[in-house]
Amino acid sequence: MEKMKIFFGLVLSLLFVSPSAFLLNDRRLGASTFPSLQAEKLIRQLNLFPKEDVNLVDGRQSAPLLAGTGKRIVEKRINLLRESGGGVSVEDLGHHAGYYKLPHSHDAKMFYFFFESRNSKKDPVVIWLTGGPGCSSELAVFYENGPFSIADNMSLVWNEHGWDKASNLLYVDQPTGTGFSYTSDKRDIRHNENGVSNDLYDFLQAFFEEHPKLAENDFYITGESYAGHYIPAFAARVHNGNKAKEGIHINLKGFAIGNGLTDPGVQYKAYPDYALDMGIINKSQYNRISKIIPVCELAIKLCGTDGTLSCLASYFVCNSVFSSIIAIAGDINYYDIRKKCVGSLCYDFSNMEKFLNDKSVREAIGVGDIEFVSCSPTVYQAMLVDWMRNLEVGIPGLLEDGVKLLVYAGEYDLICNWLGNSRWVHAMEWSGQKDFVASPEIPFEVDGSEAGVLKTNGPLSFLKVHDSGHMVPMDQPKAALAMLRRWMEGSLSEVPAGSGKLVAEM
Secondary structure: OHHHHHHHHHHHHHHHHOHHHHOOOOHHHHHHHOHHHHHHHHHHHOOOOOOOOOOEOOOOOOOOOOOOOOOOEEEEEOOHHHHOOOOOOHHHOOEEEEEEEOOOOOOOEEEEEEEOOOOOOOOOEEEEEOOOOOEOOHHHHHHOOOOEEEOOOOOEEEOOOOHHHOOEEEEEOOOOOOEOOEEOOHHHOOOOHHHHHHHHHHHHHHHHHHOOOHHHOOEEEEEEEOHHHHHHHHHHHHHHHHHOOOOOOOOEEEEEEEEEOOOHHHHHHHHHHHHHHOOOOOHHHHHHHHOOHHHHHHHHHHHHHHOHHHHHHHHHHHHHHHHHHHHHHOOEOOOOOOOEOEOOEOOOOHHHHHHHOOHHHHHHHOOOOOOOEOEOHHHHHHOHHHHOOOOHHHHHHHHHOOOEEEEEEEOOOOOOOHHHHHHHHHHOOOOOHHHHHHOOOEEEEEOOEEEEEEEEEOOEEEEEEOOOOOOHHHHOHHHHHHHHHHHHHOOOOOOOOOOOOOOOOO
8 A cells, every 4th residue: 555655646746747748648758658658669660560569379389499309498500691592501600590498487488599700619609688678689680780681682691790700699589578489378478687687597508508618608798778677687697606606607707788778766867968968958848857857766766675566656757757858859769869750660670570570581490480579568568667676786796706897878879878877887886986987088999980988997898989879789880899899808998009099900
């Protein structure tokens, strides 16, 4: 009963300071405020039309790749270039598709792609997690940092700046119900980072058991957007597993968060400041929207102490800050404020769905009749109780033990903007905080041109990326690959002798 009072008290407080926030006759505000509409809007803005809201299947249905094997993890070599009209021999590629039966579930199967490094099998293993929450990592495979991209004629072409040029690259469809990952039991849909990180850890143990040589390599966790929640939780789970000597030791060296949502208490407060700085709102609008901030901060504190209902309340309250800005901005693309959305379309990722729904491709990767759910509204809504949780709290312990963190952000993204990310990184309390805050900003140069501004000290680095929105590997692929390579090598901030500049070795 007390929690219900808190919930309604917060909502009423919000209505008092900003009555327009819940007006359903405003299409943009309504879609931003109510989670089912927001999830649908997210998907339509990417020009995606999944047939199903979540990958729940008949209990008798199974992907052909798993049929009759009885194994926990099943993997096959694939040649997607050949299926798209390429011509590269499968013997020349180290590309794989696989399924893993999640042990701590009722009937969940996790789908993944694995691409061996184009450079050396001894390169680090890098796992990429797409956010949403509930969007498939195939978005990154084909539009950001995968080995190839989709041409207009639906054939695949090599990505000159794919991250497999510097690493053995893993993409996982998670949480369960996303992409080609599926279950026959809705109880397997995850609601918090504990379930998400345990599933990923179990998968990783099975993957390295299948590939024991790769278990000797360095390991890095990467991703973007809502993965700002997934990544710290997963990194902590791996680190704790190592310390407890659970299963195979994983050589976790670092984790990188791109334009992520990690500490909502800091990041939501930064929305009006960023919008004002970028000319999206004026001063009077800023003053009005800022009145919601104290209520949002209180709601987030209650989420951290009072459980799920307070977390739902904080989602409604705090997202009214963002939705109020969007209502003013009109047709702005909040992933890249330099661009406009035409109707409901902000990006066109529809070729991914067309390609993955092609019969020959589905046969090649072993998914059979399993639906491809590009983004799942059901998974999105299931994670609402997790949304306002602060995932920064587990990071200091990782830094203290020498695990590296890189936070990077494209400067033109509004939804997970660089300002909010910079603020939580600077505010984080750990033994190196004072030295990090005092460290100078230096240019991050690629091929002699400034690609960003870098601040780094010890295991912690923050990079503001120029000329980029929410998806840095898509907007600045060369800089993103240089960033990954140099960060893993420990040379992110090195200045070549005599040059006075940072130069990427591409």
